[in-house]
Amino acid sequence: MARKPADQSVNQQDILIAAADVLQRNGYEATTMKDIAAEVNLTAASLYHHFKNKDALLLAVLEAGLELVISRLEPIMRSDKSCDQQLREMIGVHIISLTENTAVGAAMVFEIRSLMASNGSGSAAEVTRRKKFFARRDYFENLYRQVIQKGVEQRIFRAVDVPIFAKTLLGAHNWVSVWYKPDGRLNGQQIATMMADTFLQALKF
Amino acid sequence: MARKPADQSVNQQDILIAAADVLQRNGYEATTMKDIAAEVNLTAASLYHHFKNKDALLLAVLEAGLELVISRLEPIMRSDKSCDQQLREMIGVHIISLTENTAVGAAMVFEIRSLMASNGSGSAAEVTRRKKFFARRDYFENLYRQVIQKGVEQRIFRAVDVPIFAKTLLGAHNWVSVWYKPDGRLNGQQIATMMADTFLQALKF
Amino acid sequence: MARKPADQSVNQQDILIAAADVLQRNGYEATTMKDIAAEVNLTAASLYHHFKNKDALLLAVLEAGLELVISRLEPIMRSDKSCDQQLREMIGVHIISLTENTAVGAAMVFEIRSLMASNGSGSAAEVTRRKKFFARRDYFENLYRQVIQKGVEQRIFRAVDVPIFAKTLLGAHNWVSVWYKPDGRLNGQQIATMMADTFLQALKF
């Protein structure tokens, strides 16, 4: 009544990666636990040994993706390079992250709403964790705002509305994970360079 | 899009508007026929007198939104203004459309995937209609590409990769319908101006 | 994709009766919606047109059973007969109700705990309804307490601890629906008479 799998057991990381992939392809609502499980050769029921429920899995996927990008952005922020150089590098690693791992990016674009829909429900711990995620998301966006703000103050960038500019930039980035195809005309690095050029140019006086 | 029939019964337009609204709030998968029906004081069953099925309804919503924007973009394209002026105005009406009618915009951002997921299924007529929609979507994106391309050729814009720049611009626009709040700090017109500034600046030599 | 049933549609009453029957046989947890549906030639899904969920159905069953008994008890209470006569008649109709409809009685015995288990969950309306049910249950028990109390005060009954005596009596009654078999040695009327004798005797000086 309980068969053993041929290979060894999967870990949460494997599941997260698979889930991100499926989620990106199908979207949260259209993705079934079975779909995700199949991707790692498990039964849907088995997923519940690793994640409390579908919401928790989604949240874990988003968290992982967000933390990955943050972990790559922060060192750039902490460097003593000039603002324009910092922004250029940030856009670079961000786009590269997105193209290397479309799953994470697309999940973030599309599924935040699903996450918000589940707001209010769940245990206190779940609510807390969700709040923390949104706080991290704001922190992430703030990294961009900070460097833009700093550049404006240092007269390196022209005087733009920082929140709007950040949203503009992030929207453009997010969309990459929707249209990017690994076998397309341009690779991630090339796209990153172009987009960095675009936004740096947009900030010139 | 604003004609008012004499009688009081709901028509397809009413349903489309309501559907777009609900779809934006909840997303395609999370939106039930009952939800949409409730918005126009009908039962789910009654919706089937107006639309063949949920997919057809979604498609109709997307079509309406897309055609609205196209209908506002084409006159600008056909004018004899300079490329930069054309692009500025296009961005303007696009953003305004999005902020005036978040429903349509968000539907376009989020639900294209759902539509693609249903690809291959359905009658020949449905498949044809879906194909036509995607063709229109490409046409829409092409409007942007054309004006950018023309500007580049006329040395009014710097030499950018046109497809990538168009995607960048569209990504930024689409994202507006996600974060825009009618009671926010800035209205649609202000946002439109700022984003136009950004992208026009980005195209300067 | 949606077949019609051969016979005409069922109403809530039919479902309640069927549900009470199945619930009694299997217990709440062991009873599936499918089981109940099958009893009225419906699909499980169809039940949800009549009751919001399994809990609501259970509650409706219990309510119906309780109200039935209360409706038979109250006229006796309101009569101007002597306490001992009143109590005798109450025991009579109660036992008869139980043997005529073991389902309801057993459900009441066994499933109150299930109902309590679901306490706190659900919408405010559900909680309210549940509270009201428990209030009615208390009212029901109070009918017995009142007549006993009155009898004690009028020196018709010996001085017993009223709450304990009522519990004793109710426990004996409830258990009837567990062991009573329609084709047993004695019918409901006979059992009722014997139990009335027992408890009236127990109250003599």
Next chain:
Amino acid sequence: MARKPADQSVNQQDILIAAADVLQRNGYEATTMKDIAAEVNLTAASLYHHFKNKDALLLAVLEAGLELVISRLEPIMRSDKSCDQQLREMIGVHIISLTENTAVGAAMVFEIRSLMASNGSGSAAEVTRRKKFFARRDYFENLYRQVIQKGVEQRIFRAVDVPIFAKTLLGAHNWVSVWYKPDGRLNGQQIATMMADTFLQALKF
């Protein structure tokens, strides 16, 4: 039932006690192996080293409870006291057992149905064991019948229908384990006395 092994590992007794407790609180179907395991700091899987399956565990709980009561009832039966005194004492120890160990009592009230539901299934050994349990249950009820019968024959009790009177008495008793609260107005001894009074009175001429 209260021996304590030197080591600290759990033994079947510990599990039985814990299981009885959880079963009483939640009922058989609503109680999970995990629930029971948690009560003794084990995992569900570990329980299977002690009991073949959930049914076996339930049966063991019921057996233990039943045997406990029987073991306390038999000495009274074997004494040469008068019938009325014997019955009084039997009611006393029975109620006390119930209030001291609600778990066992409630399990007996509520879970017999679950046990019967599993009838027919299982190995021959299991069926045998189940049959034996039911035989013991009948034996237990017979203890009451015997003393009542004897009393009637000796003209100590009035002529009642013995089976019905026994059911009446047992129903009242079983119900105690449902409503008894350790911190209630009366303790087990007081309740026992009152109920003994009631039933002895009911048997008077």
Next chain:
DNA sequence: TATGAATGAGGGTTCATTCAT
């Protein structure tokens, strides 16, 4: 047109149970 009732399909989730470690 509108709808109440019904249903097949399926999704999330739970749970008893197994087995390798």
Next chain:
DNA sequence: TATGAATGAACCCTCATTCAT
């Protein structure tokens, strides 16, 4: 003995869709 991981089975419930009225 103990357990983590896994699973088949089943359950509750939802939903798009149909059809008689």
